[in-house]
Amino acid sequence: IMIKRTVRGATKHAYKRIAKPLLFKQHPDGVHRRLVKVAKITQKTPGIRRLPKLWAYQSPLLEQDLLGIHFKNPIGLSAGFDKNIELAPTIKSVGFGFMTGGSITAENCIGNPKPWFHRLPHSKSLVVHAGLPNSGVDAVAQIIQGYPAGLFDTMPLAVSVAKTNSKQTVDDETAIADYCHSLTVLEAQGKAAWYEVNISCPNTYGGEPFTSPDRLEQLLSAIDRLHLSRPVMLKMPINKAWSEFRELLEVIVKHDVQGVAIGNLLHERNGVDKRDKLDSKIPGNLSGKPTRKVSTELIKYTYAEYGDRLVIIGIGGVFSAYDAYTKIRAGASLVALITGMIFEGPQLIGEINAGLEKYLKRDGFSSVCEAIGADHKKRV
Numbered sequence: 526i527m528i529k530r531t532v533r534g535a536t537k538h539a540y541k542r543i544a545k546p547l548l549f550k551q552h553p554d555g556v557h558r559r560l561v562k563v564a565k566i567t568q569k570t571p572g573i574r575r576l577p578k579l580w581a582y583q584s585p586l587l588e589q590d591l592l593g594i595h596f597k598n599p600i601g602l603s604a605g606f607d608k609n610i611e612l613a614p615t616i617k618s619v620g621f622g623f624m625t626g627g628s629i630t631a632e633n634c635i636g637n638p639k640p641w642f643h644r645l646p647h648s649k650s651l652v653v654h655a656g657l658p659n660s661g662v663d664a665v666a667q668i669i670q671g672y673p674a675g676l677f678d679t680m681p682l683a684v685s686v687a688k689t690n691s692k693q694t695v696d697d698e699t700a701i702a703d704y705c706h707s708l709t710v711l712e713a714q715g716k717a718a719w720y721e722v723n724i725s726c727p728n729t730y731g732g733e734p735f736t737s738p739d740r741l742e743q744l745l746s747a748i749d750r751l752h753l754s755r756p757v758m759l760k761m762p763i764n765k766a767w768s769e770f771r772e773l774l775e776v777i778v779k780h781d782v783q784g785v786a787i788g789n790l791l792h793e794r795n796g797v798d799k800r801d802k803l804d805s806k807i808p809g810n811l812s813g814k815p816t817r818k819v820s821t822e823l824i825k826y827t828y829a830e831y832g833d834r835l836v837i838i839g840i841g842g843v844f845s846a847y848d849a850y851t852k853i854r855a856g857a858s859l860v861a862l863i864t865g866m867i868f869e870g871p872q873l874i875g876e877i878n879a880g881l882e883k884y885l886k887r888d889g890f891s892s893v894c895e896a897i898g899a900d901h902k903k904r905v
Contacts, residue, residue: 530879533580533872540870553642553651561611568614581620582875584882589894591836591858592756592783594681594718598622598878599893600849603786603840603861604685604721604760608659610668617680620874625786625861626665627685628723631706633661634690637728643807647798649844649868650816653790654809656728657690662707669716681718684711685760687726695731697740701747712753719755722748725762725789727810736762738772745780756783758838763788763819767826774831784836786861787823791816791841813864817842821855828856828898844869846880853881856898 548556587598601623602616610626617624636658643652659665669682686707688700704722711717724735724744735744748757759782761773777785790810797803797815820841827837839857843849844865852860866873881893890896 533582533875533879536580536872537870537876540872545868545870549644549646552640553644554640557642561607564612564615568612568618580872580875581618582878582882583620584878586882586885586891587622587878587893589858589892592719594756595679596622596681596859597679599853599859599881600874600877601625601683601838601859601861603863604628604683604723605653605655606863608655609665610682610684613672613676613680613682617676619871620878621680622878623681623683623718623859623861625683625685625721626669627659627721628657628687628726629659629662629665629684629707630657630687630689631662631703632689632691633664634658636690637808641809643803643809645797645801645803645811645813647800648796648811648814649842649864650797650801650811650813651864651867652803652807652809653812654728654807657687657726662686662710666710666714670714677716677718682716683719683721683758684717685721685723686711687723688729690726690729692730697734697743700731700734701744704744705747705751708748708751708753712751712755715754717755719758719783720753721758721760721786723760723789725760727762727764727790727792728808733762736765736773738776741773741776745776745782749781753781756836757781758784758786758836760786761788761823763790763816763823763841764792767823770823771826771830774827774835778831778834782835784838785827786838786840787827787857788816788820788840791819812841813868814842814844816840817848821852824852824855824857825901829901832856832898832901843877844873846877846884849877850881850884850896853893853896854898854900856901858894858897 604625637656641655688703839852843862849860
């Protein structure tokens with residue numbers, strides 16, 4: 526434990542003082558592309574591939590069972606980082622308790638015109654305008670199939686599914702068929718622990734059509750007819766008032782859906798730090814710190830009314846153990862992130878898990894399960 530703590534501390538210092546300044550001088554599109562290329566090589570290299578395990582941290586207090594799935598810890602990788610699910614061994618080694626790959630679509634998609642990302646260092650945010658680039662469900666299913674049989678035993682894999690970003694899928698009937706085709710392929714393969722249906726990607730042709738109650742009803746009715754054997758969760762928008770958000774939840778709980786991930790990117794740019802000059806001509810929506818408060822509030826409201834029916838994954842602005850613990854106490858059973866790791870370094874996952882253990886002990890909890898929704902329980 527002491528060795529791992531020392532390694533995490535040294536990595537944090539090196540990332541902050543050396544790696545991050547160098548990386549942040551480069552365009553984030555190129556950084557992400559090169560990172561994926563390097564990780565694909567190193568995760569196959571004996572010796573080197575074991576090094577990230579020194580960042581990881583596990584504790585019995587962090588383990589839990591949800592929806593018939595065992596989680597070693599509650600911290601996961603959110604969809605959008607490993608778009609083609611090519612980096613699963615590396616993600617597991619870093620210490621994530623689960624990962625969400627994708628989003629993937631029925632057809633191959635090159636995404637929106639580049640650049641896809643714009644960095645906002647003072648705001649601790651990225652402007653994201655990728656547009657669901659991925660190799661298509663058939664190609665990604667082959668990648669998943671190529672992994673060792675036990676890879677996902679202790680790091681469950683969720684696959685995020687969206688509609689192909691093209692003019693051909695703008696109408697609802699075609700879009701729904703697109704979702705259903707991907708889910709059918711994944712179901713036949715049987716590797717995913719659950720499916721995350723992404724209804725809230727804002728950077729695509731047709732926008733977010735299934736974030737209105739009537740159209741969401743059509744989509745979920747079609748998914749119900751697939752009779753999927755794995756749990757289904759929905760990736761939710763966070764750009765709606767609670768009254769509108771609640772209308773979507775009312776539709777969701779009438780269908781064979783077990784959870785919600787709260788949530789996706791933020792449209793509103795008022796929270797951007799004035800030191801980050803963000804030209805209105807730069808397209809995209811915000812990740813990271815600007816999403817923290819709004820996502821946590823929606824988690825609180827959702828848990829208060831639907832916590833007995835829906836598992837909640839908290840996403841948005843997680844840069845520390847405190848941020849993760851706040852979302853857990855608000856009602857999230859699991860917490861996922863991307864931007865925090867980009868800004869703080871790959872050792873962050875171990876730091877968060879170690880910090881969570883301390884918070885649980887401080888507050889007298891014998892398991893992370895007991896802390897879920899604790900703020901609401903206290904008010905009651």
